[in-house]
Structures are given as C-alpha cells and as structure tokens.
Amino acid sequence: MIEPPGERGVRRIAIGLALLSFLSLAVTAWVLLTVRHEQEILNKIIKHLPASDLKSANELSGDLSLQSSLLVLLVLNVMATGVAFVFVIRAYFSSEKSLADVKVLSSDILASMDAGVITTDENDIITSINTSGRTLLGLGEDGEAGMSSGIGRNIADVSTDHSLLSEICDESRRTNHPIRDRDYRVVRDGHVQTLRAGCTRLHNRSGRQIGLVIHVRDVTQKTLMEERLRRMERYTGLGSLAAGLQHEIKNPLSALALHVQLLCERLAKGTDDPEVNESLDIINTEVKRIGAVLDGFRNYASINEIGLTPVDVTLLVEKLIRLLRPQAEKQNVKIRVEPAREMLGLIQADSVRLEQVLLNLAINAIASMPNGGVLRFVITGEDSSIRIDVIDNGNGIPDDIQTKIFDPYFTTRSDGTGMGLALCDKIIRQHNGNLDFETSPEGTTFTVMLPKNSGE
Known part of the structure; x- marks a missing residue:
C-alpha cells in the first residue's frame, strides 16, 4: 500500500515535541535546584550579618522563597503538560495503529479478491x-x-x-x-x-x-457457459419447425426424386444425348443433397430421448479406428490411441450416437490434414467423468469462425451440410456432457466430457 503523504513529518513533529517536553522539565529541575542552593547559601550568610542588614537579607530570602514556589508551580505545570502530552502521543499511536489495521485490512481484501x-x-x-x-x-x-x-x-x-x-x-x-x-x-x-x-x-x-x-x-468459465447456453438456444423450439419442413418439403421432394428416377429410366432407353443425361444426374444429386440437409436438420431439432446402454468407451474408440484406418492411410494420416492408465468401467450412453460424434470429429480432423499428419485419441478418467480428446496437428481453426463452428448449416467445406458439429454438440448434451475445443496454428483439440453417471 502507498503511505499517506506527510505521515513521516507528523511522526517527526511528535518526537520533537516529546524531546522538547523532557528538555523543559530538565531545565526546570536544574533551575529549581540552583534556587534552593542559593537559598541555603543566603541562610548561612544571614547568620553572620549584623542586625542592621537583616531586613534586606530577609527580603532577599523571601524573594528566593517566592521564586522557589513559582518554580515548584512551574514544575507542576510542566509535569501536567507532560502527562497531557503523553496521552496525546498515546492517542496518536493508537490512531496510527488503527490506520495501520485499516491498511492491512484493505490489503487483505485486495489480496483476497x-x-x-x-x-x-x-x-x-x-x-x-x-x-x-x-x-x-x-x-x-x-x-x-x-x-x-x-x-x-x-x-x-x-x-x-x-x-x-x-x-x-x-x-x-x-x-x-x-x-x-x-x-x-x-x-x-x-x-x-x-x-x-x-x-x-x-x-x-x-x-x-x-x-x-x-x-x-x-471470465473464461463464464464465457464458456454463455457459449454453451447460446448453443442450446439454437435448437430450442426447432422440433415443430423440423416437422413442418419434413411435411412441406421432404414429401414433395420424395415424389420429385421418384419422378426423376422414372424419367432417367425412360430417357436412358430413348436418347443418348450426354447433356440430357448430365442434367438428370445433376437434378438427382441435388435432390438427394436437399434430402440429406433436411434429414440432418430433423435429427438436430429432434427432441427424442437417447437409448442408454452400458458402453465401454475404449472399445468404442478401437472399433472406430478400424473404420477410419483406410481413409486415414489414403491421406497419409497416422492414428494413435492413448488409453486411460486406470480401469474406466462402463458408462450409460447411446453407443450409436456416441460413435457418430467421434466419427464426425475424426473425419473433420483428417480433413484438416490434407498433407498428412497424426490423429490422436486420448482417453482419461476423472473423478466423475470420462474425457476423450480428439487431437490433430492441422492448421487450426481461424479466429473469425471459431464462434460459428457449432452453428447449424455453417461449413467451410464445399461438400458439407454444416450440421455435423451442431449435431455432435446436441448429442453430447443429451448425455449431460460437454463438447468444447481448443485451437492454435499447431492443431486443434476437440474434448468430449461424458459423466460416468449419465444414465442415472
């Protein structure tokens, strides 16, 4: 803390006044002793004086006695002043101690914040x-x-x-x-x-x-909570909207896909025009893509409960790696697994949806390493949860899109629907878990936290 200006000067003045008080008391005592000594000398002289000089000697003796009385009174005043000054000094040091206590308290308060x-x-x-x-x-x-x-x-x-x-x-x-x-x-x-x-x-x-x-x-934790709440609000109330879209778009789209297929079969017999065949292929592909987008939105907005069964997370990851290995080898990506050192036991989860989450995260990680790299799965057990880290050493996620990657229909891939991470986030939340990420130019880590008692 900063010492108040002038505090040292006040302390010096108090010490100076104390020394002056003691000096005055010492001088007064010395003068009193001197007067008494002179009075004793005068009394001895009076004994040897003739009768004619006794009157003047007695007057001088009276003056010395009066001076002695005044000196005694002065001593008493000095002592009273000294006592009063002692109380003043005591009050000063008491207030200084109180001020020091306030300083210590304020310092403790600031240190505890x-x-x-x-x-x-x-x-x-x-x-x-x-x-x-x-x-x-x-x-x-x-x-x-x-x-x-x-x-x-x-x-x-x-x-x-x-x-x-x-x-x-x-x-x-x-x-x-x-x-x-x-x-x-x-x-x-x-x-x-x-x-x-x-x-x-x-x-x-x-x-x-x-x-x-x-x-x-x-405010790191507060920011994360705000971000999680914002994600949850994205699909609150979307169930009815998904049902409406399914009825108003998916049903006519299914009929359109059927008629496109019939038209392709008929034209395949009667024409060899490559432009017509290419146009039909494009129509058929786009119809399927729209259907996939609607299915993804329906799954994202669905409020159906998940089916919980005992799941071994380590075995689930090992099964996933067998599915990923051909694609990873094709892109020169090595897959490594770091299982937990201790026995994790089984958790209550929807194995199909949990595998869907991990598969989606792994595919995104492989896509972020077009020139090859290492994909790591790190499994650790904590007090009340199991943590799965999916780590790549790609180029990371740019700062300007980090807040959008869990948004529905947001994607940076030309062949993506933008529903993958949004759906992953929802599935993990249905398990009462959390899905977060950390990214840097050296790579990205997606962390899945699943509670061990998610089925209770």
Whole structure:
C-alpha cells in the first residue's frame, strides 16, 4: 500500500515535541535546584550579618522563597503538560495503529479478491497491484527471481498480450468516461484464457484526478457457459419447425426424386444425348443433397430421448479406428490411441450416437490434414467423468469462425451440410456432457466430457 503523504513529518513533529517536553522539565529541575542552593547559601550568610542588614537579607530570602514556589508551580505545570502530552502521543499511536489495521485490512481484501486491481499515476506508471492482478498479468512478487511485480513500470510495457489495458487507459483519459467489460484473450500454459477488463479514474480526497484504476477478471468459465447456453438456444423450439419442413418439403421432394428416377429410366432407353443425361444426374444429386440437409436438420431439432446402454468407451474408440484406418492411410494420416492408465468401467450412453460424434470429429480432423499428419485419441478418467480428446496437428481453426463452428448449416467445406458439429454438440448434451475445443496454428483439440453417471 502507498503511505499517506506527510505521515513521516507528523511522526517527526511528535518526537520533537516529546524531546522538547523532557528538555523543559530538565531545565526546570536544574533551575529549581540552583534556587534552593542559593537559598541555603543566603541562610548561612544571614547568620553572620549584623542586625542592621537583616531586613534586606530577609527580603532577599523571601524573594528566593517566592521564586522557589513559582518554580515548584512551574514544575507542576510542566509535569501536567507532560502527562497531557503523553496521552496525546498515546492517542496518536493508537490512531496510527488503527490506520495501520485499516491498511492491512484493505490489503487483505485486495489480496483476497479474485479480480485484479491495478492503480497507475497520470503517466500510466503502475503504483500498486494486488495478488490476483500479478497472477492474471503474469507478474511475480517483489524480489522473485526472474520476475517483476510490475510496480514502477508503464502499463504498456507489461506484456504485448495485455496491450488492451493500455488502450482502455488512453480511451478513458481521452473521453473522461469509465471503460467497462472489454474482453480479450491470452494464451497461458497452452490454454486460451478470456479476461474482461475495465478502467476508471482515480481521485484523491480533494477530487483531483491522480491516476487510473484498472480492474481485470478471468471470465473464461463464464464465457464458456454463455457459449454453451447460446448453443442450446439454437435448437430450442426447432422440433415443430423440423416437422413442418419434413411435411412441406421432404414429401414433395420424395415424389420429385421418384419422378426423376422414372424419367432417367425412360430417357436412358430413348436418347443418348450426354447433356440430357448430365442434367438428370445433376437434378438427382441435388435432390438427394436437399434430402440429406433436411434429414440432418430433423435429427438436430429432434427432441427424442437417447437409448442408454452400458458402453465401454475404449472399445468404442478401437472399433472406430478400424473404420477410419483406410481413409486415414489414403491421406497419409497416422492414428494413435492413448488409453486411460486406470480401469474406466462402463458408462450409460447411446453407443450409436456416441460413435457418430467421434466419427464426425475424426473425419473433420483428417480433413484438416490434407498433407498428412497424426490423429490422436486420448482417453482419461476423472473423478466423475470420462474425457476423450480428439487431437490433430492441422492448421487450426481461424479466429473469425471459431464462434460459428457449432452453428447449424455453417461449413467451410464445399461438400458439407454444416450440421455435423451442431449435431455432435446436441448429442453430447443429451448425455449431460460437454463438447468444447481448443485451437492454435499447431492443431486443434476437440474434448468430449461424458459423466460416468449419465444414465442415472
């Protein structure tokens, strides 16, 4: 914490007054002793004086006695002043202790907060930072080897990952308004972390602006929850829409497909025109594609319950690898499995739909490595869940589409319907699990979390 201005000066004045009080008491005692000594000398002289000089000697003795009384009174006043001063000093130190306790309490409060609180002066030089702030900004304690606490450094020089903090400081100073809820992402220990920052002006007791207060929070989990809720809202209420589309489009489409097939059979006997045959093939292909899109939307919007049976996740992955190996070898992709070290046991799941999810993730991973690579399945067991990581070493997912990959009908492949990942996300949620991903230019990891008690 920053020591209040002038506190050392007040302490020095108090010490000076105490020394002055003791000095005054010592001088008074010395004067009193001197007067008494002079009075004793005068009494000895009076004994040897003639009777004619006794009157003047007695007057002088009376003056010394009066001075002695006044000195005693002065001593009493000095002592009373000293006692009062002692109480003042005691009250001062008591208030100073209370102030120190308040400082410690405020420091404890700031240290206990899960949000980072950083103060700067008018030149953006950091003047204080709490424990969470040092952690979020990747700084250390004072004197920690190889690290700095950040105090005394410009906020813009802390790290390029946190450049947004300097930007919001400039914006707050320029607009004279507080800045709230600016999100940015940093990568720490290989994981993407979402931080939410804000900035307000710092004023002293007289109302003069003396700097800025920056607050930073880790909202990674909150952001993930918001994203999951947003995904769930995508297919809420789509059941009736899917049924309407199935009736209004799929039924006429089936009739159209039948008539196209009959027309192809008739024309195949009566014409050899390649253009006609090509047009019929295109019509037939597009009709089938529209049917596949409708089926995918129906499956995505369906609210039917899944059928739960005991499933061994490790055996399910091994079965999936046998299906994938021909396609993987064709694209020069090696498949590796890292099973759990401990016995995982069986979980209650829909094996067909769970295999559909893993197959879709694996096919996407292989497609992301057109020049070959390694596809890894990592299975681990946690306290109440089983984790399956599908890892590729492709080029990763671009930043501008990361928030869209679970959207229905969003695809970057010319031959895709855009329903694969959306349907995977829904199936995992029907198992009370989670489907998330982490991506970088070195590859992408899709993580499937399945609860062990999903069937209860």
